[in-house]
Every structure is written in C-alpha cells, then in structure tokens.
Amino acid sequence: MTDFASSLSNETIQDSSLYNKDLAPIPADRRTWSTYNYAALWISMSVNIPTYMLASGMIAGGMNWKQALFTVFLGNLLVLIPMLLNAHAGAQYGIPFPVFARASFGVLGANVPAVLRALVACGWFGIQTWIGGEAINAMIVALVPSWAHFGGAQAICFIFFWLLNVVVILRGIETIRFLQGVSAPLLLVMGLALLLWAGARAGGFGPMLATPSKFASFGEFFKFFIPSLTGVVGFWATVSLNIPDFTRYAQSQRAQVLGQAIGLPATMTFYSFIGIAVTSATLIIFGQALWDPVAVLSRLGNPFAVILAMIALLMATLNVNVAANVVSPANDFSNLAPRHISFRLGGLITCFVGVAMQPWKLMANYGSYIFGWLVGYSGFLGPIAGVMICDYFVVRKKVLLVQDLYQRDGLYEYRRGFNWQAVISLFAGAGVAFIGLFVPQLRVLYNYAWFVGFFVSFVVYFALMQSAQPVAQAAD
Numbered sequence: 001m002t003d004f005a006s007s008l009s010n011e012t013i014q015d016s017s018l019y020n021k022d023l024a025p026i027p028a029d030r031r032t033w034s035t036y037n038y039a040a041l042w043i044s045m046s047v048n049i050p051t052y053m054l055a056s057g058m059i060a061g062g063m064n065w066k067q068a069l070f071t072v073f074l075g076n077l078l079v080l081i082p083m084l085l086n087a088h089a090g091a092q093y094g095i096p097f098p099v100f101a102r103a104s105f106g107v108l109g110a111n112v113p114a115v116l117r118a119l120v121a122c123g124w125f126g127i128q129t130w131i132g133g134e135a136i137n138a139m140i141v142a143l144v145p146s147w148a149h150f151g152g153a154q155a156i157c158f159i160f161f162w163l164l165n166v167v168v169i170l171r172g173i174e175t176i177r178f179l180q181g182v183s184a185p186l187l188l189v190m191g192l193a194l195l196l197w198a199g200a201r202a203g204g205f206g207p208m209l210a211t212p213s214k215f216a217s218f219g220e221f222f223k224f225f226i227p228s229l230t231g232v233v234g235f236w237a238t239v240s241l242n243i244p245d246f247t248r249y250a251q252s253q254r255a256q257v258l259g260q261a262i263g264l265p266a267t268m269t270f271y272s273f274i275g276i277a278v279t280s281a282t283l284i285i286f287g288q289a290l291w292d293p294v295a296v297l298s299r300l301g302n303p304f305a306v307i308l309a310m311i312a313l314l315m316a317t318l319n320v321n322v323a324a325n326v327v328s329p330a331n332d333f334s335n336l337a338p339r340h341i342s343f344r345l346g347g348l349i350t351c352f353v354g355v356a357m358q359p360w361k362l363m364a365n366y367g368s369y370i371f372g373w374l375v376g377y378s379g380f381l382g383p384i385a386g387v388m389i390c391d392y393f394v395v396r397k398k399v400l401l402v403q404d405l406y407q408r409d410g411l412y413e414y415r416r417g418f419n420w421q422a423v424i425s426l427f428a429g430a431g432v433a434f435i436g437l438f439v440p441q442l443r444v445l446y447n448y449a450w451f452v453g454f455f456v457s458f459v460v461y462f463a464l465m466q467s468a469q470p471v472a473q474a475a476d
Helices: 010-014 035-046 049-061 065-093 097-105 111-143 145-149 153-171 173-202 218-242 253-285 293-297 303-325 327-336 343-356 366-395 402-406 420-438 440-447 449-466
Strands: none
Touching: 035 253, 035 303, 049 065, 049 111, 049 218, 049 253, 049 293, 049 303, 049 366, 065 097, 065 218, 065 253, 065 366, 097 111, 097 327, 097 366, 097 402, 097 420, 111 145, 111 153, 111 218, 111 293, 111 303, 111 327, 111 343, 111 366, 111 420, 153 303, 153 343, 173 253, 173 303, 218 327, 218 366, 218 440, 218 449, 253 293, 293 303, 303 327, 327 343, 366 420, 366 440, 366 449, 420 440, 420 449, 440 449
16 A cells, blocks of 8 residues: 555645644554454444344334344445445545545535534434443442432433543543454354343244234335335444544555455344344343343343343443544544644543433434434435545545645635535535425435435536536546
C-alpha cells in the first residue's frame, strides 16, 4: 500500500484550521490492524443486546425462525456492500470518515453528513448505555433482592455504566482495539451457553423452533418483511459510513476486506439465531415472548448464573458502545472545530447528547425500535452513502488529493467550502424516502428508506456533477 500520509507536506496541513492530530492521515508504520483485528471488531460489535433484540423483535412481530434468520442474513449481506466500498478510502489514504466526506461535500459541507451520522450514533450510545444500566440493575437485584424496590435504582445503574464508558473513551483508540481482541472469543462462548440453556429448559431445539409464522399469506409476510429488512440494513448503516475511522489503521486492503467479510454476516446471523431461538423458547418456558435478553437472564433463578451472564453482557455492550457509537461521532464533532475539539472531547459530547436523546423511549417496544428508530434514520444515512460512493468510485475513480482535504481554497473548496450538488442530492434522497412517512399511499418509500434514499441520491449526484466545473474532479 502506498503511504500517502508520509508524502504530505506536514507543515502545510498542520497549520490548517481543518487539521488536528485525531483527523490526520495515519502513516504506514501505525497501520497495524490485521484480518483478525477486523474480524474480532465485528464479532465484538455484532454480539450485543441490540443485535439479539433486532431478531427477537421479528419473532415477537410474527415471523417464524426461518423467516427471521433469512431477513437478518440478507440484510447483512446487503449492508456489507456499501461497508466495503466506503472502507476502501480509509485503508488507501489513512483518513477518517469526516475527512473522506470532504471530497464529496466540501471541506466545510462535510459537517452536514458528519453531524447527521453523529446524532444517530449518539442515539445508539444512549440505547446501549441504557441497556448496560439494565444489566447492572438485574445483577444487583440477583445479589440484593430488596434493590428492586428502590425507586432510583435504574437511574443509578445507568449513570454508573455511563461513567464506565467515559473512562474507556478517555483512554483512546488503542484501548478499543485491546477490548475487541480480548473479548471476542468470550462473547461467542457466552452466546452458545445461553442457547444451550434455552434448549434444555424448552425440551430441545425442536419445540424451541416449532413456533409457526403468524402471517396468513405471503402478502402479510411481505408487508412486515420489507421494513424489517430495511431495519437490518439500517442497523449497520451507521458504521457503513464511518468504517474509514477503522480501516485507516489497516495493514492492507486485503486485511480489512477479509476481516469484515468473515466477521459481519456470519456473526450477526449466528447471534441473531440465538435471539430468535431463545425468544421462541420463552413462549414455552415463561408463557410469553420475551424479546429483551436482560428480562430473560434475570429469570435464570440462580444468582451466580445471573451475575456471570450480566458481566458478559456488560462487556459486550461496553465494547460495541465505544467502538461503534463513540469513535465516529467523536471524529465528527472534532471535524466541526478541529483546533478546539479533540477526539476525547468529541467523545464526551457524544455521551451527553446520547442521554439527552432519551433512549428509554426509543426502546419502549419492538415496533418503535425497528420501524421507528432503525428504518427512520436509515432514510438519512442511505442518501449520504449514495453521494459518497458515487463521488469516490464514479466521479473520482478512487483518486483523492489528501493534502487538499485539509486545506481551504484547494480542490475540495467548491463554493465557500460547500459542494451544494452533494447537499442537494442528500436531501433529495431523504425527502423522497420520508414522503412515505407522511403520505399513506406512498408508505412503501419509507419502508425501503435506505434503498430509496441511496438510489435517488446516487443518481441525482451523478447528474449534477456532470455539469460541475472540472476542478471538482481529482486528476491522476
């Protein structure tokens, strides 16, 4: 791999208002992440409670296990495509997502997609922190049953887990890499143990997976399937944008491609199967479908087993929360004012905004989680992906002038720092997708929000850039 970072004039970009050390291109000697690191990253990020709840929510909504598992697998194969496409620039040039976005949106316009993506990540941070607080609360109740009657118990546990996340953030990116590598094998073992426990309690896998679909016709199933599939794509649509934040550390393109291709679809499908099977088993064991694993594990009966299970879930939640929901928005907020907002300060901003987004409301039930939260924000992220992928692969043929990404009045200045073709394309895609939310006859557009937004923005951006000035295209 060519070391683009080392060829830059450091004096030139370091004096720029668009530069700080957290946004700087990574030199070759610091690109140390191997195939294993990327596979472990996805194993650690995929093995978490929201993954479980994504699949279990489909069971609660009426799918049988085969339908739910197929939906998860297909959705993850689809989202892997934009994931690998956006990952290329990070591994090739050593740049993070907000800097990569400057090529298509302009050196200042990049703040538009960066902030949109950051706000989604803040919401996810709040959700994961709330879930982690629930796990701590359940663990304390197993030890001290009277804790369940304390009015502020959940809030205290939420704040404690929030502070634990802050500690990891302040320690930096290498702590994240360490956590992924150490915890990935343990989390897979924990998932298998939960699956075997459910099978034993339910009388075997046959009864667990015997629950039929509640849909009387293919039409009824398809009506539920499409927004569910969009929700699965939306689940990782966030990281499919900011994946350069991680691939900028890759030893090679091959390392990041193989690691992601191995880690993402397989792990998401496996852990989703656990959510599907265990949720189906709860109908037999408890007489109701429990889609929240914290609620399931809190009923194990054995306090020691509850504590071990909750510790494992806390590790999983902490890993995915910091890796998936802090790295990107920290860089995105830093991009707003590189001279004043560092990675750590950006991470702290994420922590506070995440609480302000009231995650307990986003997780009220499986409907608001899948069809409101996941599908809703995908209507913004699909268009961003459409613009960036069209710009990098079609307009620029994978050629970026890295030094100009950190300069005013350079190739990516456009009009006072904004490429309005990109901004217009983004909101055109989002606008078409969200029409379906307000016009019942066009609901299908919202159900396909990510796909509709991606396609519309890709086409509109390509058309608008054909009439742009030649300076908008990087030359070899």
